[in-house]
Amino acid sequence: MGQHIQLSALTEWWSEHRPQRIMVVGSSGSGKSTLGQFLGTLFPFPVIDLDNLHWLPNWQPSELEEFRQRVREAVAPNEWILAGNYGGKAQDLILPRADVIIWLNFPLLLVFWRIIKRCLYRIFTQETVCNGNRESIVTTFFSKDSLLLWVLKMHTPQRQRYRNYLEDSSKPPMLILLSPIEISRFQNDLKKMCHQLEADS
Numbered sequence: 001m002g003q004h005i006q007l008s009a010l011t012e013w014w015s016e017h018r019p020q021r022i023m024v025v026g027s028s029g030s031g032k033s034t035l036g037q038f039l040g041t042l043f044p045f046p047v048i049d050l051d052n053l054h055w056l057p058n059w060q061p062s063e064l065e066e067f068r069q070r071v072r073e074a075v076a077p078n079e080w081i082l083a084g085n086y087g088g089k090a091q092d093l094i095l096p097r098a099d100v101i102i103w104l105n106f107p108l109l110l111v112f113w114r115i116i117k118r119c120l121y122r123i124f125t126q127e128t129v130c131n132g133n134r135e136s137i138v139t140t141f142f143s144k145d146s147l148l149l150w151v152l153k154m155h156t157p158q159r160q161r162y163r164n165y166l167e168d169s170s171k172p173p174m175l176i177l178l179s180p181i182e183i184s185r186f187q188n189d190l191k192k193m194c195h196q197l198e199a200d201s
Contacts (some may be wrong), residue, residue: 001032003173004166005100010175010192019099020045021075023172025084026104027158028151029111029118031183035081035102038187042194043081048074050084055130059139068093087161093152103162104183108155115151 038046
């Protein structure tokens with residue numbers, strides 16, 4: 001079986017292993033990118049968002065091999081923080097390099113509600129994401145490519161994929177966070193650990 005890191009033992013595990021290649025996964029709306037950016041404030045590692053490697057302007061997806069090449073180059077260094085799934089497209093390139101997986105395993109209703117709020121915020125503020133793209137009412141609520149439909153379709157298969165990783169000893173150790181409260185605890189514990197390591201150095 002793969003190693004399941006208990007949140008209660010996080011600081012002990014992290015202090016011992018000092019992971020330098022950190023993979024953050026989970027459903028859309030779980031907060032992968034936000035957590036990746038937070039980790040980037042604690043560790044001097046580049047932060048990689050797979051969506052930025054995949055999406056071209058006008059929401060055009062990259063050609064598969066072009067995307068995979070970008071991923072290869074992104075994970076070639078010895079230090080990085082990576083946020084994103086892309087299980088069938090790129091995880092075979094990422095997993096052998098990763099030191100730890102952080103899985104944001106949130107309930108469907110929670111991530112669905114968070115996606116609705118995020119999309120509405122981006123629509124009304126015209127915030128640009130993923131290489132200059134913008135959300136719209138049409139693409140969010142009335143398109144066959146709607147992110148809302150994607151979440152409904154992929155939430156269960158993604159959950160099963162990461163559960164399977166726990167049964168596979170070839171996969172990196174995994175920390176599972178089940179709620180925003182657990183993310184907050186994880187962040188606080190990690191900050192305290194980093195401050196203690198700085199004080200001891």
